[in-house]
Each structure stands twice: as structure tokens, then as C-alpha cells.
Amino acid sequence: MARTSAVRPEEIRRHNLGLLLGEIHRRGELTRAELTTLLGLNRSTIGGLVSDLVSLGMVTEYVPAGRDRAGRPSYVVAPRPDGPYVLAVEIDVERIVSAAVGLGGTVHARRETPIEGDGRTPDAVTGQIACDADWIAGRLPASSVLIGVGVSVPGTVGRENGVIEHGPNLEWRGVPLADLLSARLGAQLDVQVGNDADLGALAEHLRGAAVGLDNVIFVNGSVGVGGGIIADGNQLRGVGGYAGEIGHIMLNPDGPPCHCGSNGCIETYIGEHALLRAAGIDRHGPEEVAGVFASAQQGDRRAVAAVHTVATWLGRTLATLVNVFNPQAIIVGGSLAEVLRLERATIEREIDARAMSASRSSVQVLTPGLGVESSLIGASELAFQSMLAAPDLFPVAIELAQSRV
Numbered sequence: 001m002a003r004t005s006a007v008r009p010e011e012i013r014r015h016n017l018g019l020l021l022g023e024i025h026r027r028g029e030l031t032r033a034e035l036t037t038l039l040g041l042n043r044s045t046i047g048g049l050v051s052d053l054v055s056l057g058m059v060t061e062y063v064p065a066g067r068d069r070a071g072r073p074s075y076v077v078a079p080r081p082d083g084p085y086v087l088a089v090e091i092d093v094e095r096i097v098s099a100a101v102g103l104g105g106t107v108h109a110r111r112e113t114p115i116e117g118d119g120r121t122p123d124a125v126t127g128q129i130a131c132d133a134d135w136i137a138g139r140l141p142a143s144s145v146l147i148g149v150g151v152s153v154p155g156t157v158g159r160e161n162g163v164i165e166h167g168p169n170l171e172w173r174g175v176p177l178a179d180l181l182s183a184r185l186g187a188q189l190d191v192q193v194g195n196d197a198d199l200g201a202l203a204e205h206l207r208g209a210a211v212g213l214d215n216v217i218f219v220n221g222s223v224g225v226g227g228g229i230i231a232d233g234n235q236l237r238g239v240g241g242y243a244g245e246i247g248h249i250m251l252n253p254d255g256p257p258c259h260c261g262s263n264g265c266i267e268t269y270i271g272e273h274a275l276l277r278a279a280g281i282d283r284h285g286p287e288e289v290a291g292v293f294a295s296a297q298q299g300d301r302r303a304v305a306a307v308h309t310v311a312t313w314l315g316r317t318l319a320t321l322v323n324v325f326n327p328q329a330i331i332v333g334g335s336l337a338e339v340l341r342l343e344r345a346t347i348e349r350e351i352d353a354r355a356m357s358a359s360r361s362s363v364q365v366l367t368p369g370l371g372v373e374s375s376l377i378g379a380s381e382l383a384f385q386s387m388l389a390a391p392d393l394f395p396v397a398i399e400l401a402q403s404r405v
């Protein structure tokens, strides 16, 4: 007789608990009847799963006020506002944003700290995050428990080990960020690190402009240019987690030198340095970039030309992505979102001219549904993943539930 791996009842239950909690997390509060339909399970099974999640301190149940008393009350299941939360962190070249995000994607507290010079070293950055984590914890109810940490970084990240292989604009190489943060925040905490564009794609797919779309590219362009790719509903990661480096597709071997060691990469044509250079501005910072966009809007000829040039190259880049990946949507985030707002016609024209017609007809170019928060929200989703996979096994949640008994 062939040996099969039997699935044990507790594994089925764990799987269903994760599915149910995942639905509440993504969609917000739902009635038991809606959960029954969504999961295709019977009412009593749903009732048992909800009770488990209530006792784990993750969700709460209530009967909405003002319902017809004659009818059977339909319980509403909602994320518990004082329940477990994750710390989502976005490390940027100029700032660190930290936020407490609860189940349902609600941001409960948020702190933004500018960084420059010495403040960009791994030691200084992890120290600042630990400080922000304390500040945030002090603003939450005592019953809220931190269950994990997700960090977005502008660089290539080994997803299995959380090591930043190369963060050019932070000047980081081989930084074991997950380990460094665990040492600062408490070794029992699960710390996950991801590339900012990958996390932007994840968040836009789950909660933003790409909900319901399974073939999506998120182009994140500011100082650097990165990409996150969702193909057939799954994140394209590559063997080491480094896939999606759209900014380093080579356009011209005789083009400007790039920090990656090559020449004429897309980043050197559409990154913020290229925009500022074209606008005749030597300094680089968020104010200077915002200044170019403001001047372009007011009709300043040099600024208009600079944005137009970047838009032209952006359109050509997107045409290549359309041909290679045949996506339903390309979401353009970071400061490139402003280029899209100002010069959409130029970008669309370039895609029309250069993408193959079959793929061109099915793609739309969008700005992020989550505004400038895509990568931060993506970091929170990364931190929630292990709890959503096995809510009953999550040690902090079990501890929390026992302390409430």
C-alpha cells in the first residue's frame, strides 16, 4: 500500500483558522454568515473557529445595534482594536517611518524621523527603530502585544536571512539587518526584511490599486528605481529574493555610470538624480525634487523639459515591462508617481509606440492606491504572514490569551 501523509484534524483546523483570520485581516469586519460563504464551511465550524480566535485575543464579536429583534442575530466578527499588532518600518534614504499596524491593516500609531549622515549607519538606524518602537508602544493600550516586525529597505535583500546585500543609497553592503534588529528589540521577535518595491507590490495587491489583479508590477522610483512583480498572484522573487531590479536594465552601454557597476542603467535616466541634473540643479533632497515638480506645473521651461525627458524614458521602460510580463496593471510609485501625474500623455504615447499590441491593450498604468504608504503597509503584511499561517501556534498570542484567562 502506498504511504500517504495523512492530514491530521488539528492541521485542518489550523489551516482554517488562518484562512478565517486572513479574511478578517484583508476585508475588515464580516458577519458569520459572510464568513460561512467565503470559506465554504458550515455554520458550526465557523462558530468554533471564531471562538478560538476570540480566546486567542485576535478578534472580537458583537451584534450590531438596531437589528430586527425577530430575526436571528448575525454576529459580526471584527479585528480586535487592542489586539496584537506588528511594527512596520520603512527605512528610506532621508527618513525612517515606524508604525504600529493592527489586524485589518489599521495604523494605530506612527512616527517619522529624518535621518542624514551618521544617522544612516546600521547601528544608528536600528537604534532609532528601537527608540521609535518604545515611543509607539507607549501610545497603545496595555493589552496590545507586539507580535512581529516587518522592515522595508531600499536595496537588495536576502529574504531568507534578512541580510541587506546592497543598499546603494544607504551605502550598506552585507548588513544583517534582521539579526541586528532582533538583538535590539528582543530575540523572541520575528523580524522580516523586504525590498521596498517588492513590499509596495504586495501591499497594492492586497489593499491598494491592484486588489483583484493577479499580474501587477509596482515600479518604485525615487533616488533609486526598483520593481516588485506579482505574476499569476505570486510574488516573483528569484532564487535569492533579488528579482525585480528594473532600475538596472541597461539602456545604453555608453550611458552614465551606475552605482551597480554598469553604465546607462534605467535608473540613471529616470531616477531623481537624472531629473535634477536635467533641471540644472546640483543639490539633491526631497525639497529640490518637489521644487522641480512645482516649477514644471508653473510652466518653467527647463523644469517642464526635465520632467518630459524623464517621462519619455519612463514610458519606454514601461513598454519593455509590458512586453516581458504582460501585466494587467503597472503601478508607478515614489516620486515617479508625480512624473506620471504631470506627463501621463507622454508616458502612454511611448507605451503605445513600443509595446506589442496584444499586451498593450490589456494594461493600465496607475498611481498607488495607498499613496506614499505602499512599502510601509507591505512591511506590515510581511510581519503578519507567519501569524496568519498558524494563529494557534503563535507563541506570543498564546501567552497573551493565557494571561487574559
Ligand SMILES: [Zn+2]
Pocket: 247, 248, 258, 259, 260, 261, 262, 263, 265, 267
Ligand atoms: Zn545599474
